[in-house]
Amino acid sequence: MNPNINPGGPSLWMSFRRVFALFCFLGRKTGKSRVFLLLGLIPVAIAVVVRIVMAGRSEDVVAVFNEILMVFYVTFEIVILSLFYGTSIVAEETEGRTLSYLTTRPLAKTGIFLGKYAAYVTLMVLMVSASLFFSFFIMNGHRFREPALYLMFLRYAGALGLGIAAYTALFAFLGTFLKRAILIGLLFGFGWENVVQYFPGSTQRLSLVHYMKSLMPRRAAGGPLSILLFRLEPSKPAVAVLILTVIAAAFLGLACWLFRTKEYLYEE
Amino acid sequence: MTAVIETKNLSKWYGNVLGLSDVSLEIESGITGLLGPNGAGKSTFMKLVTGQMKPNIGRVSIDGQDVWNNFRLFSRIGFCPEQDAFYADVTGWEFLTGLLRLSGYSGADAADRASRTLKIVELSEDKDRKIRSYSRGMRQRVKFAQAVAHDPDIIILDEPLSGLDPLGKRRLIRLVKDFQSEGKTIIVSSHVLPEIEAMTSRIVMIHQGKILAQGDIHSIRDLIESYPHMISLKCGDPRAVAARFVSDTSILKMSFGPDGRSLVVETHKRDAFFNRLQAVVLETAIEVEEITSPDDNLQAVFDYLVVK
DSSP states (O other): OOTTSOTTOOOHHHHHHHHHHHHHHHHHHSHHHHHHHHHTHHHHHHHHHHHHHTTTOHHHHHHHHHHIIIIIIIIIIHHHHHHHHHHHHHHHHHHTTOHHHHHTSSOOHHHHHHHHHHHHHHHHHHHHHHHHHHHHHHHTGGGTTOHHHHHHHHHHHHHHHHHHHHHHHHHHHHHHHOTTHHHHHHHIIIIIHHHGGGSSTTGGGGSHHHHHHHTSOOOOSOSTTGGGSOSSOOOOHHHHHHHHHHHHHHHHHHHHHHHHHOOOOOOO | OOOSEEEEEEEEEETTEEEEEEEEEEEOSEEEEEEOOTTSSHHHHHHHHTTSSOOSEEEEEETTEEOTTOGGGGGGEEEEOSSOOOOTTOBHHHHHHHHHHHTTOOHHHHHHHHHHHHHHTTOGGGTTSBGGGSOHHHHHHHHHHHHHTTOOSEEEEESTTTTOOHHHHHHHHHHHHHHHHTTOEEEEEESOHHHHHHHOSEEEEEETTEEEEEEEHHHHHHHOTTSOEEEEEEESOHHHHHHHHTTOTTEEEEEEOTTSSEEEEEESOHHHHHHHHHHHHHHHOOOEEEEEOTTOSHHHHHHHHHHO
8 A cells, every 4th residue: 555645544625625636527528518518608609699789789788698697597507507417426426337436445425425516516617607707798898897897797607606506416415316316306497496486475485596596687577588587576695695505505415414324236 | 364354244135135145254365256156146245345335234344344434444445346337538547547546646646556557457558548449358457457556455356357358367367366476355256167266266155145155165175075076087098997996985986088088987085086096007007198177166166056
């Protein structure tokens, strides 16, 4: 054995760091990442077209960007990305039969799970942020000199990042114990999350997207996409951030506990 | 010698299916062959020893420490899984260095070790090719490489020779023996009997989740008293030799080989037969070309035990 290696074994933090580094590398190389990177080009392409078509109508351009933000990023891209990456944290190891390469290494199982989760969240945040950066600044190019613009970008990117962290934690939790987690995730992400927005009362607070929308710009009622607007007042941003953080932490905690205690068998 | 790996009343089941039943073993350093047909429980045993599964009953320990969820022990273990599985789109070099980093090596150390190990398994020239473009034999070798690259003192190899051509098998057997000479504890599983026999005479025979026999293959063979030893004798005049043994009560059966130059004898008293044979050869001056024991191999012992 290498005398430089701690004979007592690595700490949780060391396990986390090692797995994080490996999956940042492996995650970049997957076909899934290439597809999602291309997906992120869609709003950029739309931004370019809108800027050309709506040249000189800066207020309309900003309104279109807000629609893209709500419809594409909030209700679609971060959900689909989180669904595929989150459920794959465990599923791709069991389906690809590679889990034993991780679990027979001197690594804390919690570190393995958290390291892979963090690596995938980082990849997703980078992909979404890059896409958001280009679409945001293409459409708001006329406001380059306004410092508030940059703060706004950081706020949106931060909110999307938090949404990714929360959704991924939830889907990763489903992936630790469900064989068809992706189907359940699809039903949740594109069924419940959308439908519940139109339920009367405060039922919509039982969805993640409610808190995501609470962190996004307010939109005026009316127009073709008004069906996507809130029926109730959004939660306060601080409350939304807190709840998304708690959701992410709670599901991560549960997922780590399950991953540590559950045995994973490869299907014959 | 003290046991490195110890299992006590180890049992594991999957729902209603029994994977392993009441297995108590002490495994010392050197090569131990785990032999049994597919589904016998070999992989279950290896997964329990490597901490991938938790026993339902009993315990498995390494140097007295329980294995399950004891990840600090795992720097001492190298595991080569049976399944032909790798991370997508990585090269042999990336695969090996990535796993070495997981074992705690720095970038430079990981590169150095990966380089040395790939040389040992003769994959240096193909290290930058994607693993998915490797032949089955190359994939087996890179899988073996990841099990030994971090210099573990316990190496668990699940069907390591599967998919290798005869030359590749011979090379890997030589490598395994080299690691044995370094004082490592190695468990190798196979359902192909000559493969195990080529690596070690210390075996554990497993069938339907239970240990059928363990120890030295020749000793096990000796213990099977209800089955006679088969001895094949090749000489110029086998009939003359047979004539001398006709009245010998220790001989159960004699038959002649199809080539007319060999005599196959079945006896319960092998030592007595050899003593008598020595005398016969001296008396008759018959030139004996070859003496072999056709059933003194794992296949015969395994067949006997399973039938039993």
